Amino acid sequence: MKPIKIGVLGLGTVGGGTVNVLTRNAMEITRRAGREIIITRASARSVDKQRICATHAIELTTNSLEIINDPEIDIIVELIGGAGVVKELVLAAIDNGKHVVTANKLLIAQHGNEIFARASEKGVIVAFEAAVAGGIPIIKALREGLSGNQIEWLAGIINGTSNFILTEMRDKGRDFADVLTEAQALGYAEADPTFDIQGIDAAHKLTILAAIAFGIPLQFDKVYTEGIANITRLDIQYAEELGYRIKHLGIARKSAQGIELRVHPTLIPQHRLIANVNGVMNAVVVKGDAVGPTLYYGAGAGAEPTASAVVADIIDVVRALTSDPDNRVPHLGFQANALADIPVLSCQHFSTAYYLRLTAEDKPGVLADVTGILADHNISIEAIIQKEPLQGETSIPIIMLTQITFEQEMTAAIAKIEALLTVTGKINHIRMETLG
Amino acid sequence: MKPIKIGVLGLGTVGGGTVNVLTRNAMEITRRAGREIIITRASARSVDKQRICATHAIELTTNSLEIINDPEIDIIVELIGGAGVVKELVLAAIDNGKHVVTANKLLIAQHGNEIFARASEKGVIVAFEAAVAGGIPIIKALREGLSGNQIEWLAGIINGTSNFILTEMRDKGRDFADVLTEAQALGYAEADPTFDIQGIDAAHKLTILAAIAFGIPLQFDKVYTEGIANITRLDIQYAEELGYRIKHLGIARKSAQGIELRVHPTLIPQHRLIANVNGVMNAVVVKGDAVGPTLYYGAGAGAEPTASAVVADIIDVVRALTSDPDNRVPHLGFQANALADIPVLSCQHFSTAYYLRLTAEDKPGVLADVTGILADHNISIEAIIQKEPLQGETSIPIIMLTQITFEQEMTAAIAKIEALLTVTGKINHIRMETLG
Numbered sequence: 009m010k011p012i013k014i015g016v017l018g019l020g021t022v023g024g025g026t027v028n029v030l031t032r033n034a035m036e037i038t039r040r041a042g043r044e045i046i047i048t049r050a051s052a053r054s055v056d057k058q059r060i061c062a063t064h065a066i067e068l069t070t071n072s073l074e075i076i077n078d079p080e081i082d083i084i085v086e087l088i089g090g091a092g093v094v095k096e097l098v099l100a101a102i103d104n105g106k107h108v109v110t111a112n113k114l115l116i117a118q119h120g121n122e123i124f125a126r127a128s129e130k131g132v133i134v135a136f137e138a139a140v141a142g143g144i145p146i147i148k149a150l151r152e153g154l155s156g157n158q159i160e161w162l163a164g165i166i167n168g169t170s171n172f173i174l175t176e177m178r179d180k181g182r183d184f185a186d187v188l189t190e191a192q193a194l195g196y197a198e199a200d201p202t203f204d205i206q207g208i209d210a211a212h213k214l215t216i217l218a219a220i221a222f223g224i225p226l227q228f229d230k231v232y233t234e235g236i237a238n239i240t241r242l243d244i245q246y247a248e249e250l251g252y253r254i255k256h257l258g259i260a261r262k263s264a265q266g267i268e269l270r271v272h273p274t275l276i277p278q279h280r281l282i283a284n285v286n287g288v289m290n291a292v293v294v295k296g297d298a299v300g301p302t303l304y305y306g307a308g309a310g311a312e313p314t315a316s317a318v319v320a321d322i323i324d325v326v327r328a329l330t331s332d333p334d335n336r337v338p339h340l341g342f343q344a345n346a347l348a349d350i351p352v353l354s355c356q357h358f359s360t361a362y363y364l365r366l367t368a369e370d371k372p373g374v375l376a377d378v379t380g381i382l383a384d385h386n387i388s389i390e391a392i393i394q395k396e397p398l399q400g401e402t403s404i405p406i407i408m409l410t411q412i413t414f415e416q417e418m419t420a421a422i423a424k425i426e427a428l429l430t431v432t433g434k435i436n437h438i439r440m441e442t443l444g
Numbered sequence: 445m446k447p448i449k450i451g452v453l454g455l456g457t458v459g460g461g462t463v464n465v466l467t468r469n470a471m472e473i474t475r476r477a478g479r480e481i482i483i484t485r486a487s488a489r490s491v492d493k494q495r496i497c498a499t500h501a502i503e504l505t506t507n508s509l510e511i512i513n514d515p516e517i518d519i520i521v522e523l524i525g526g527a528g529v530v531k532e533l534v535l536a537a538i539d540n541g542k543h544v545v546t547a548n549k550l551l552i553a554q555h556g557n558e559i560f561a562r563a564s565e566k567g568v569i570v571a572f573e574a575a576v577a578g579g580i581p582i583i584k585a586l587r588e589g590l591s592g593n594q595i596e597w598l599a600g601i602i603n604g605t606s607n608f609i610l611t612e613m614r615d616k617g618r619d620f621a622d623v624l625t626e627a628q629a630l631g632y633a634e635a636d637p638t639f640d641i642q643g644i645d646a647a648h649k650l651t652i653l654a655a656i657a658f659g660i661p662l663q664f665d666k667v668y669t670e671g672i673a674n675i676t677r678l679d680i681q682y683a684e685e686l687g688y689r690i691k692h693l694g695i696a697r698k699s700a701q702g703i704e705l706r707v708h709p710t711l712i713p714q715h716r717l718i719a720n721v722n723g724v725m726n727a728v729v730v731k732g733d734a735v736g737p738t739l740y741y742g743a744g745a746g747a748e749p750t751a752s753a754v755v756a757d758i759i760d761v762v763r764a765l766t767s768d769p770d771n772r773v774p775h776l777g778f779q780a781n782a783l784a785d786i787p788v789l790s791c792q793h794f795s796t797a798y799y800l801r802l803t804a805e806d807k808p809g810v811l812a813d814v815t816g817i818l819a820d821h822n823i824s825i826e827a828i829i830q831k832e833p834l835q836g837e838t839s840i841p842i843i844m845l846t847q848i849t850f851e852q853e854m855t856a857a858i859a860k861i862e863a864l865l866t867v868t869g870k871i872n873h874i875r876m877e878t879l880g
């Protein structure tokens with residue numbers, strides 16, 4: 009059979025990795041796909057830069073449109089990243105009747121609804137396994153492997169940089185800022201780490217996972233997003249003492265009221281498998297009504313792990329080439345006309361348990377005042393630790409775990425506690441999940 | 445579109461679970477598959493037995509052939525188990541041009557080559573996700589999700605009964621026989637637990653995983669198989685002291701010499717994620733050259749977890765209905781004419797590290813004799829513990845961890861050590877893997 013010809017847009021880390029994997033594993037891939045898959049053209053900002061991959065067999069250009077308009081190219085692999093002009097390139101490829109494989113989480117999370125609609129119209133596939141959790145086939149697991157289930161919730165460590173920082177803070181008792189600097193030096197965090205540290209990258213990925221889990225449109229703007237910058241090593245240490253670990257999670261949960269989409273640091277029981285996912289590794293727990301909890305673990309970033317997902321998507325497209333476009337796996341796992349209009353809840357309507365850390369004067373009655381306010385808001389306390397004053401200070405740290413409560417009650421209670429004259433500074437409050 | 449009509453053979457635990465999941469999640473499944481999927485007929489040994497599922501909408505029969513020969517039925521779901529007549533039923537369904545979904549690991553491991561050849565000839569799909577690790581979509585991950593990789597090795601906890609027994613022995617310091625009795629009472633272990641305890645069930649599953657990982661024919665008869673009956677709570681305790689946990693693993697590894705297919709108890713480092721998979725849960729680690737290590741975790745058995753995989757397979761079949769039979773995902777992930785003839789190594793050619801436990805007289809020179817024999821066979825010692833005599837005994841336990849060595853050297857060394865007059869009884873030897 010005729011080889012499948014691939015045009016790659018973008019020859020950076022993932023582009024280079026994709027070239028390397030497709031070349032090195034060519035024999036294996038042909039045995040799997042039933043035909044050769046070769047990269048014949050690629051675009052890059054500069055054609056003669058030093059790269060991690062050999063490019064002698066690839067026609068290079070700085071103009072992606074040349075590749076998109078080349079009738080010889082069967083599949084466009086978009087590895088530039090970002091939206092803007094990239095979105096136009098992807099839509100142009102679709103309009104030209106080309107299948108698209110992309111690792112672009114921002115593009116899919118923010119423009120996926122439009123892109124998939126156009127792709128369906130044109131009868132082509134847009135595949136995006138590499139957009140979430142790198143090499144872990146989590147899109148496929150949700151969209152196909154668990155398709156018999158009603159998904160109840162999912163929770164994932166889907167930003168490697170945040171997980172690396174939290175792991176280092178815990179293992180070595182280091183401070184956030186200190187570890188962040190190292191992560192940047194190691195290349196785990198971008199020069200501008202905003203997307204990682206503020207949870208935006210995780211929110212992009214959660215948007216995609218939730219759409220596939222529940223059969224809802226992509227709704228990035230409705231994700232409640234918190235990063236890890238407010239987590240201190242003290243919080244990590246106190247959480248450990250109470251049997252919990254702090255992980256930065258993307259959580260999607262369906263309840264009778266609607267869907268919660270939230271990205272935030274979370275205390276989870278130490279004995280959970282996902283609590284033991286360390287460093288830059290990713291993992292996603294998916295709870296289905298039939299299968300129960302399942303977990304998927306692997307490298308969430310990096311040249312070859314991401315390339316692994318890109319190449320798998322290419323092979324998937326090849327394997328689906330002869331199928332009727334209306335009878336393929338739908339982009340979001342659910343038929344486009346069967347997406348549900350379920351409300352996404354605002355954060356005031358979340359219900360979670362909480363870890364609270366406050367600093368109070370070492371005087372009689374302080375704890376009574378604090379617990380009284382919580383009681384007024386129907387917030388039950390699960391555990392409480394009152395610590396000795398920290399060295400050189402007179403005030404004492406009080407750490408509390410609450411039972412599940414409405415977010416709006418908690419917000420109100422926190423405001424009242426912070427207003428107490430005996431309580432100094434802000435209360436550090438972190439949500440808790442059992443993930444059971 | 446016309447509903448897809450399913451005929452189920454066997455209404456036991458998994459059959460009942462499949463009816464329940466397809467019924468309860470009918471709306472969700474239709475939104476995913478784009479058409480209704482309904483069970484219209486089912487066969488069982490008795491038509492009027494009390495079951496875990498409602499059957500008022502299903503035409504029951506004791507004669508599976510009636511269903512196989514019904515032209516209205518699109519997909520046959522085989523949930524009887526075992527081979528013999530079941531193999532004939534599956535072949536008859538294929539001959540009738542029906543797609544088949546099965547949870548039957550024994551059937552696939554022992555007769556898959558013949559069944560897949562017949563299915564390819566007739567242009568139908570035989571899907572078997574439920575045959576390995578219950579609800580975990582591990583077949584799909586290997587066959588599709590990791591298809592860009594050369595798989596280097598995989599290692600799985602793929603028998604829940606063995607894992608339950610080892611977990612209980614460790615957590616509660618109980619003996620093997622004692623826990624086995626409980627597992628049978630709880631319904632985790634069959635009345636005849638031979639397949640579980642001797643590793644045969646795991647060997648069936650490993651056969652299937654290895655064929656898909658490496659693109660080789662199914663070769664159940666070449667799997668080296670050991671069960672857990674020789675593991676004592678002392679071994680578990682000593683392993684823990686040394687930083688290891690004992691798990692019953694199915695391991696497939698590709699080396700320059702060939703492929704190792706082995707099922708046996710294994711010491712693995714405590715900090716590995718898979719070392720913390722407890723009770724009846726399953727997990728499989730897959731190491732690909734591009735993606736690195738990945739892990740898949742979930743329930744490996746039970747009515748609904750297994751049904752989850754069965755229903756996913758049914759939806760997969762529906763989604764592939766319009767594709768050219770020669771251009772689908774091949775049964776073993778590799779094109780049937782591209783399976784490789786790689787030798788499967790016999791156990792003498794394995795290379796692993798070892799845990800050794802021997803009982804010796806508390807006399808000078810014993811350790812020198814033992815270590816001398818190991819040195820003669822080029823076996824390096826990684827760690828050694830000599831214990832106080834157990835209560836009421838005069839002989840002492842000696843525990844050693846070795847570095848990686850050839851199995852034939854280890855076998856020869858063990859024979860010589862056991863022949864020492866100062867060493868009493870057999871040496872308990874357990875393989876070790878770092879899974880790194």
